[in-house]
Amino acid sequence: MTDDTVASTSRAPTPKQKVWDAPVRLVHWMLVFLVAFSWWTAEEGEMQWHYWSGLTIVGLLVFRVYWGFAGPETARFSRFVKGPGAILSYTAKLLKPDYRATFGHNPLGALSVIAILLALIAQVGFGLFASDTDGLESGPLSPYVSYEVSQDAGDLHEEAFNILLILIGLHIAAIVFYLVAKRINLIGPMITGSRKAEGLDGPRSGIAPVPAWRFLLGVAIAVATVFLIVWLPTTR
Amino acid sequence: MKMKLFAATAVLALGLAACGGETPAPETPAPEAPVAEAPAPEPAPVATASIGETPADPVAFMKTRHDNYEDLGKNFKVMLDNSKLGTPDMAAVSAAAVKVNEYAGQMGTWFPPGTGPEAGKTKAKANVWTERADFDAKLADLQTEAAKLVTATSTDAAAFKAQFGATGGKCKACHDVYREEDKDK
Ligand code: HEM
Numbered sequence: 001m002t003d004d005t006v007a008s009t010s011r012a013p014t015p016k017q018k019v020w021d022a023p024v025r026l027v028h029w030m031l032v033f034l035v036a037f038s039w040w041t042a043e044e045g046e047m048q049w050h051y052w053s054g055l056t057i058v059g060l061l062v063f064r065v066y067w068g069f070a071g072p073e074t075a076r077f078s079r080f081v082k083g084p085g086a087i088l089s090y091t092a093k094l095l096k097p098d099y100r101a102t103f104g105h106n107p108l109g110a111l112s113v114i115a116i117l118l119a120l121i122a123q124v125g126f127g128l129f130a131s132d133t134d135g136l137e138s139g140p141l142s143p144y145v146s147y148e149v150s151q152d153a154g155d156l157h158e159e160a161f162n163i164l165l166i167l168i169g170l171h172i173a174a175i176v177f178y179l180v181a182k183r184i185n186l187i188g189p190m191i192t193g194s195r196k197a198e199g200l201d202g203p204r205s206g207i208a209p210v211p212a213w214r215f216l217l218g219v220a221i222a223v224a225t226v227f228l229i230v231w232l233p234t235t236r
Numbered sequence: 237m238k239m240k241l242f243a244a245t246a247v248l249a250l251g252l253a254a255c256g257g258e259t260p261a262p263e264t265p266a267p268e269a270p271v272a273e274a275p276a277p278e279p280a281p282v283a284t285a286s287i288g289e290t291p292a293d294p295v296a297f298m299k300t301r302h303d304n305y306e307d308l309g310k311n312f313k314v315m316l317d318n319s320k321l322g323t324p325d326m327a328a329v330s331a332a333a334v335k336v337n338e339y340a341g342q343m344g345t346w347f348p349p350g351t352g353p354e355a356g357k358t359k360a361k362a363n364v365w366t367e368r369a370d371f372d373a374k375l376a377d378l379q380t381e382a383a384k385l386v387t388a389t390s391t392d393a394a395a396f397k398a399q400f401g402a403t404g405g406k407c408k409a410c411h412d413v414y415r416e417e418d419k420d421k
């Protein structure tokens with residue numbers, strides 16, 4: 001093969017390329033667990049657990065949105081959200097045999113990331129204002145809205161979940177597609193954070209470290225938001 | 237990003253307000269029934285005796301039933317909201333409890349024959365009419381708790397909060413069996 005650069009990269013002193021930092025991975029796998037748990041608790045009527053599981057998701061989402069501006073490059077929205085042109089040319093490249101996995105989210109995958117995040121925000125947004133017909137269970141912000149609005153929020157909360165399930169289904173199908181059709185394992189890097197640095201896209205060393213204070217600030221904002229959501233309504 | 241979240245939820249809330257078109261119903265209770273005496277400790281009267289006659293206009297009757305339930309729901313939400321506060325507005329809570337107790341007393345007359353799913357849009361399941369004795373027993377449970385709720389709300393906040401949960405449990409016990417979960421409003 002003529003691809004000398006690829007061959008030389010494989011002899012490089014750093015065989016690993018860091019793609020996902022710990023916060024992105026932690027948020028991801030906590031979301032996976034808590035979305036499943038939220039569903040289960042709602043089905044089983046374990047509403048006290050549902051309430052706290054949902055509020056934890058609120059915190060994770062606040063953090064992830066913040067991290068989209070303050071995190072390392074693969075976490076930043078400005079870096080992976082692309083226009084239709086980039087998405088089309090990426091799709092063309094994807095179908096070629098010499099395709100190389102993108103450093104961070106690819107332009108097409110970015111659509112799915114944004115769609116899932118928006119769907120989750122809608123899901124928790126409706127949940128916060130929802131109340132059920134029995135008048136027993138309600139989201140912390142439901143005292144701020146009328147009976148009708150909180151009933152409708154409950155209905156939308158239920159319907160939004162179907163949309164979320166569709167998006168998650170597509171998400172998993174795409175990952176299986178890369179694994180099977182392109183023989184690229186995206187799951188490993190989402191767990192360990194790194195991938196083999198052979199003939200890959202992006203800087204060899206991978207993502208640059210982010211100062212700890214930025215992470216701590218994000219955690220503080222997330223915790224404060226959840227605290228305000230729970231506490232403010234009790235002070236009316 | 238907090239702003240973003242708030243903006244998103246605000247947009248959602250606006251959207252909601254726009255589609256929650258149904259206007260609150262005028263208070264037109266269904267045919268009169270003996271209202272349970274407010275603070276009576278003994279079980280409130282159960283409306284088993286007369287299931288009633290099929291109304292002349294079942295659809296209008298069912299609409300009124302729905303409106304009554306909506307108003308019951310509103311009153312219940314007043315208590316739900318207040319139950320989360322350190323110092324509930326006891327005047328508002330008492331008024332709502334009296335209203336809920338009134339509706340509980342009337343509810344037995346809201347399901348005459350011919351006003352079930354076969355007659356039009358309703359969330360009442362057909363078994364309301366086929367398992368009437370159990371339905372009435374669940375209603376009697378509510379009437380007992382609703383009467384206690386009236387007493388509790390004129391006592392203090394702690395009594396109210398405790399009795400509120402007990403009352404809501406009776407709403408749920410009946411809904412779980414006799415009310416359709418669907419959102420076919
Ligand atoms: C509740 C279910 C799930 C949700 C809500 C979800 C959500 C997300 C989100 C928001 C991202 C973007 C990560 C970020 O930039 O912060 C992502 C990426 C990813 N997810 Fe999931 N996910 C779910 C389930 C799964 C499952 C079950 C797997 C494994 C089979 C998986 C594997 C991945 C991988 C490999 C990526 C990185 C994709 C890439 O390389 O661009 N996800 N997911």
Ligand code: HEM
Pocket residue numbers: 035038039042043050051052053054055057058120123124125127128129130131132133137138139140154155157158161
């Ligand atoms: C991704 C996160 C969430 C998921 C997947 C989820 C899912 C669900 C599902 C499937 C139901 C059952 C609806 C039904 O069958 O009646 C439900 C009900 C409910 N959820 Fe969530 N939920 C989430 C977050 C939240 C949050 C953050 C809150 C507020 C703290 C919340 C509050 C409620 C309430 C009050 C109900 C009962 C509403 C009703 O019965 O109409 N949820 N949720």
